[in-house]
Amino acid sequence: MRTAHSVDTVRTAERALMAELPEGTLMQRAAAGLAAACADLLGRRVYGARVALLVGSGDNGGDALYAGARLARRGAGVTAVLLTPDRAHAGGLRALRSAGGRVTTADGADGEAGVRAVRRADLVVDGIVGIGGKGALREPAQELVAAAEGALIVAVDLPSGVDADTGEVPGAAVRADATVTFGTYKPGLLIDPAREHAGALRPVDIGLGPWLPSEPDAEALQHADVAGLLPRPEAESDKYRRGVVGIVAGSARYPGAAVLAVAGALAGGAGAVRYAGPAADAVIARFPETLVTTGPPAKAGRVQAWVIGPGLGDGPEARQALVDVLTSDVPVLVDADGLRLLDPQAVRARSAETLLTPHAGEAAALLGLSREEVEASRLSSVRALADRFGATALLKGSTTLVADGTHAVRVNPTGTPWLATAGSGDVLSGLTGSLLAAGLSTRDAASVGAYLHGLAARELGNAPITSLAVAEELRRVWLDVSR
Numbered sequence: 001m002r003t004a005h006s007v008d009t010v011r012t013a014e015r016a017l018m019a020e021l022p023e024g025t026l027m028q029r030a031a032a033g034l035a036a037a038c039a040d041l042l043g044r045r046v047y048g049a050r051v052a053l054l055v056g057s058g059d060n061g062g063d064a065l066y067a068g069a070r071l072a073r074r075g076a077g078v079t080a081v082l083l084t085p086d087r088a089h090a091g092g093l094r095a096l097r098s099a100g101g102r103v104t105t106a107d108g109a110d111g112e113a114g115v116r117a118v119r120r121a122d123l124v125v126d127g128i129v130g131i132g133g134k135g136a137l138r139e140p141a142q143e144l145v146a147a148a149e150g151a152l153i154v155a156v157d158l159p160s161g162v163d164a165d166t167g168e169v170p171g172a173a174v175r176a177d178a179t180v181t182f183g184t185y186k187p188g189l190l191i192d193p194a195r196e197h198a199g200a201l202r203p204v205d206i207g208l209g210p211w212l213p214s215e216p217d218a219e220a221l222q223h224a225d226v227a228g229l230l231p232r233p234e235a236e237s238d239k240y241r242r243g244v245v246g247i248v249a250g251s252a253r254y255p256g257a258a259v260l261a262v263a264g265a266l267a268g269g270a271g272a273v274r275y276a277g278p279a280a281d282a283v284i285a286r287f288p289e290t291l292v293t294t295g296p297p298a299k300a301g302r303v304q305a306w307v308i309g310p311g312l313g314d315g316p317e318a319r320q321a322l323v324d325v326l327t328s329d330v331p332v333l334v335d336a337d338g339l340r341l342l343d344p345q346a347v348r349a350r351s352a353e354t355l356l357t358p359h360a361g362e363a364a365a366l367l368g369l370s371r372e373e374v375e376a377s378r379l380s381s382v383r384a385l386a387d388r389f390g391a392t393a394l395l396k397g398s399t400t401l402v403a404d405g406t407h408a409v410r411v412n413p414t415g416t417p418w419l420a421t422a423g424s425g426d427v428l429s430g431l432t433g434s435l436l437a438a439g440l441s442t443r444d445a446a447s448v449g450a451y452l453h454g455l456a457a458r459e460l461g462n463a464p465i466t467s468l469a470v471a472e473e474l475r476r477v478w479l480d481v482s483r
């Protein structure tokens with residue numbers, strides 16, 4: 001599990017640790033890890049490599065200077081470009097100069113020298129801002145970052161210009177090949193759009209661990225975590241003991257959504273899939289093992305979890321089906337059209353857990369925001385959804401987020417943009433609902449469902465995909481993960 005802590009949490013932990021250590025120790029630890037990562041990225045060809053340091057006014061710049069001094073001592077040609085010459089950095093500048101490094105500024109007479117040094121560099125170290133950064137990059141940072149095009153870029157702690165806590169990128173920001181982050185991941189490094197600005201993440205341990213709270217602010221499941229959460233049938237199990245998932249989906253207008261949701265459910269670990277809705281013929285034709293009923297969910301027989309919404313439409317049957325399902329005493333996953341009909345009070349009144357699985361547009365409608373506002377503030381949007389409905393919320397996107405109002409937000413790192421294709425959400429709903437019926441909590445079912453679904457899409461490669469192909473890939477992905 002990758003865990004991430006917010007800026008405030010990191011600051012508090014750093015202060016507590018620094019109180020125990022001689023002045024400057026943390027920066028030296030950070031600089032040592034940063035220099036080692038740069039050497040690695042230079043392929044150990046440090047001697048003679050041209051390195052430019054973009055040095056901001058805070059300690060992020062200090063890290064870059066001390067790391068630059070270490071690279072200069074190993075024979076690299078290092079030039080520091082100071083973005084705000086007035087800022088002291090006395091120790092770092094002394095260390096760099098005594099190691100043979102050069103110093104120039106980003107403006108005034110030397111301005112051209114600074115831009116030239118960046119243009120000629122093999123490797124550029126982004127020490128503009130770290131966890132002290134606010135908003136988009138300001139000049140002259142933008143001009144220097146543009147000059148770094150084509151060089152290897154290593155971001156110090158964070159790619160400058162991204163929001164460390166939310167993953168938002170308010171304007172101009174560095175796009176790094178790698179980000180060397182200190183002490184712990186920050187949520188923004190795991191969440192798009194900032195995640196793609198960070199490049200490869202290289203954590204450096206500066207001894208912060210014992211000072212950080214055990215409950216992180218965000219966390220990303222890794223393979224081993226998902227493997228540990230997959231339902232495994234006991235020896236003497238039968239289909240009912242493994243859980244039955246009920247699928248209420250499809251309509252005369254969208255029968256296909258029912259087929260796709262059932263396809264996902266059959267790959268999700270429940271012992272049986274029960275379908276209730278008007279598309280029973282289409283479902284049975286494709287998946288003869290499905291238990292089908294054309295009556296309302298209330299008369300459909302016992303299930304351990306319901307999925308309602310894909311292709312449901314908003315007619316009177318759909319509304320009645322939603323009431324039936326929400327007044328049941330089992331976990332319910334609400335997706336697609338079901339979300340449009342959803343009343344927060346009806347969800348809050350429930351005795352069992354509820355999981356909402358909107359994409360940004362559906363989340364925007366539920367929150368009374370624009371889609372752009374949701375996309376620009378995904379972390380706060382998914383938390384707001386969980387709070388407003390007293391439920392678990394899964395916000396789909398290139399980084400899928402899961403919030404349940406009481407723990408760290410789960411960030412799903414798998415997935416590809418190709419998943420933004422018709423029907424893929426229907427498959428995810430069925431898959432996740434099946435995991436619910438097999439006994440996972442809404443938080444775990446949502447995280448595992450998103451992880452498997454994203455991996456399945458990745459297995460299909462960087463090309464257009466069909467949602468049924470994703471559903472068929474789920475079995476192979478399950479086998480891979482559980483190996």
Ligand SMILES: NC(=O)C1=CN([C@@H]2O[C@H](COP(=O)(O)OP(=O)(O)OC[C@H]3O[C@@H](n4cnc5c(N)ncnc54)[C@H](O)[C@@H]3O)[C@@H](O)[C@H]2O)[C@H](O)CC1
Pocket residue numbers: 014018026027030056057058059060061063128129130131132133134135136137138141156157158161182206
């Ligand atoms: N605190 C520690 O012991 C350690 C810190 N590490 C490194 O230090 C930074 C955090 O340093 P801090 O001085 O708090 O702030 P920053 O260097 O991140 O930058 C703040 C600085 O930058 C200016 N600024 C703010 N926003 C922008 C912007 N959008 N564009 C341009 N300039 C901006 C602002 O004026 C401030 O002066 C942390 O990330 C680590 O890299 C050590 O590594 C570990 C110990």
Ligand SMILES: [K+]
Pocket residue numbers: 060126127128129130155156157158159160
């Ligand atoms: K930085």
